[in-house]
Amino acid sequence: MSKPIYEIVDELPTSGMTVTLLKSLDFVVPGQWQNITGFDNTIRVVTGETDEQMIQQIGERAIQLYNDKSQGYQTALWIYDAVGKGSGALGAAALANKFGENFSFLSFLNRLTPKADTAQAIDLSVKLVAEIVAYCKINGIPGDSIGEFVSALADYSGESLMRMATLVSVDALLPLGPDFIEKVGSTIGGLTTDELQKNQTFDQINNEIPGGDTSSKLGFIGESFRSVSNWMGSFVSSRNLTQESVASNLKKYIDITDNKLDYVSAFLDMTTNYYEHTGVQTLARRLTERAVAEI
Amino acid sequence: MLRLKSPNLLAFVFLSLVLLGGGCYSNESNSRWANAQRESTQGVNPTATSESTQSQTASNRPPRSNKPLAGGEFNKFFPAASDGYTRVASQEKEGFAEYKLKKDGKDVAMLAVTDTVTNPEAAAKFRESTRQINGYPAIDQGSTATAVLVDNRFQVKVLSRNPSFTKEDREAWLQKFNFAGIAGL
Numbered sequence: 048m049s050k051p052i053y054e055i056v057d058e059l060p061t062s063g064m065t066v067t068l069l070k071s072l073d074f075v076v077p078g079q080w081q082n083i084t085g086f087d088n089t090i091r092v093v094t095g096e097t098d099e100q101m102i103q104q105i106g107e108r109a110i111q112l113y114n115d116k117s118q119g120y121q122t123a124l125w126i127y128d129a130v131g132k133g134s135g136a137l138g139a140a141a142l143a144n145k146f147g148e149n150f151s152f153l154s155f156l157n158r159l160t161p162k163a164d165t166a167q168a169i170d171l172s173v174k175l176v177a178e179i180v181a182y183c184k185i186n187g188i189p190g191d192s193i194g195e196f197v198s199a200l201a202d203y204s205g206e207s208l209m210r211m212a213t214l215v216s217v218d219a220l221l222p223l224g225p226d227f228i229e230k231v232g233s234t235i236g237g238l239t240t241d242e243l244q245k246n247q248t249f250d251q252i253n254n255e256i257p258g259g260d261t262s263s264k265l266g267f268i269g270e271s272f273r274s275v276s277n278w279m280g281s282f283v284s285s286r287n288l289t290q291e292s293v294a295s296n297l298k299k300y301i302d303i304t305d306n307k308l309d310y311v312s313a314f315l316d317m318t319t320n321y322y323e324h325t326g327v328q329t330l331a332r333r334l335t336e337r338a339v340a341e342i
Numbered sequence: 343m344l345r346l347k348s349p350n351l352l353a354f355v356f357l358s359l360v361l362l363g364g365g366c367y368s369n370e371s372n373s374r375w376a377n378a379q380r381e382s383t384q385g386v387n388p389t390a391t392s393e394s395t396q397s398q399t400a401s402n403r404p405p406r407s408n409k410p411l412a413g414g415e416f417n418k419f420f421p422a423a424s425d426g427y428t429r430v431a432s433q434e435k436e437g438f439a440e441y442k443l444k445k446d447g448k449d450v451a452m453l454a455v456t457d458t459v460t461n462p463e464a465a466a467k468f469r470e471s472t473r474q475i476n477g478y479p480a481i482d483q484g485s486t487a488t489a490v491l492v493d494n495r496f497q498v499k500v501l502s503r504n505p506s507f508t509k510e511d512r513e514a515w516l517q518k519f520n521f522a523g524i525a526g527l
Contacts, residue, residue, distance in 0.1 A: 051375065051379045053375040053379070086375065087374070094484075094486060094501070095485075095486050095502070095503065096484045096485060096486050097484075097485060098484035098485055100484075101483060101484035101487075103374070106374070106375055106378065107375070107377075107378035108461070110375060110378040110379055110382055111378065111381075111382040114379070114382040114383050115382070117436075118435065118436075119435075185433075186432070186433045186434065186435075187413060187433055187434045187435035187436075187438075188434065199431075202430050202442075204449075333433065336432070336433070336440065336452060337433060337435065337438060337440070339487065339501060340438070340440055340452065340454035340456060340499050340501065341438060341454075341456045341461055341464060341497070342461070342463075342464055342483070
């Protein structure tokens with residue numbers, strides 16, 4: 048049996064690297080993210096309800112809904128978790144690749160790991176697909192409805208908006224630079240199914256990506272990235288986000304001595320799990336919203 | 343009388359009490375939800391369809407299925423945005439549809455329609471209703487919700503998400519739903 052949802056939400060950390068990373072990115076989406084932890088507390092914050100009997104009913108209904116696998120909540124949580132894990136593994140591969148470039152005796156690593164930019168491009172686009180699939184599992188829109196998701200993005204707020212802000216800042220802008228949209232678009236456009244299959248993040252959620260085979264999944268990934276590109280582009284420009292602004296804000300909270308930004312990105316990849324953390328918070332919020340409406 | 347001579351022993355007893363207290367607190371915290379967890383994982387699907395036949399009030403319609411309707415069935419009966427409010431689709435699941443109501447860019451309320459066939463208790467609470475909205479029983483729930491039961495089966499609910507959205511606002515928005523359309527499902 049999977050872990051009860053109330054334990055998962057109760058166990059969300061209140062401090063540590065992930066929380067520090069998210070706090071340091073408050074400047075990107077000011078005031079949008081509060082680190083809401085604890086099952087009871089989530090119910091109180093989301094509903095504004097103070098009636099204990101009603102809080103009990105909301106919690107019990109939320110538990111019932113989560114435990115019914117056909118409702119999709121468990122799959123959504125699994126996706127957030129899997130993407131976080133795949134991402135951490137990518138951090139190790141990308142770092143090994145960097146050493147391969149600097150130290151010729153380790154250059155054979157290039158045969159074992161993808162080039163850092165390619166891996167980062169795949170990771171970013173697979174995370175976007177994961178967001179689309181998890182969104183649809185939680186909110187009930189058909190799984191390959193990219194258009195619906197793009198409209199919903201405009202209304203993203205709270206922990207969901209912070210997750211996307213972190214994705215753009217730490218997984219796109221920081222390691223790939225200001226022209227990350229062109230870079231990733233061109234990488235995905237030239238990607239082979241073999242290269243995709245070797246990617247750890249893709250491998251983790253392969254079965255949940257719409258498409259009958261790797262080729263059509265690659266097509267879905269490309270289409271998803273193209274559809275979200277405009278949103279990401281205006282997100283960066285409207286907030287005047289730059290590699291420097293992200294890095295300098297990170298440095299206020301995290302001891303980064305090396306100014307090589309792709310190392311920083313790889314470091315954060317290995318030491319944080321913002322995707323799962325904010326994913327659990329999004330899920331708990333949506334579950335609560337449904338439960339309070341249904342009781 | 344038991345006397346504790348050793349400071350170490352005293353510390354041990356004190357520590358044990360602290361740990362025991364902590365354990366009790368933890369168990370108490372968990373037990374609030376443990377029953378719901380146990381009941382919904384013991385082979386019975388708690389959100390599954392109730393076997394009881396739903397009462398019917400519309401005479402010219404065949405009996406409804408005991409399966410929940412698709413959430414998309416409810417969409418057209420939600421009130422349109424008006425008076426400076428905007429409406430954003432929020433969730434659409436089996437037997438459930440929900441919209442967010444926003445004003446000046448802020449979330450002020452949620453509008454929801456639920457098929458209570460998977461959760462008969464939700465319909466049962468309307469037995470305590472003492473008033474009606476547009477001819478259907480209405481109740482307040484907690485401090486943020488007002489709900490109506492349409493045709494003994496569909497719960498229509500408005501939930502405040504901001505103190506500026508009052509109980510009167512909730513009732514006004516409930517009156518904007520197309521209850522007759524929902525009853526005809």
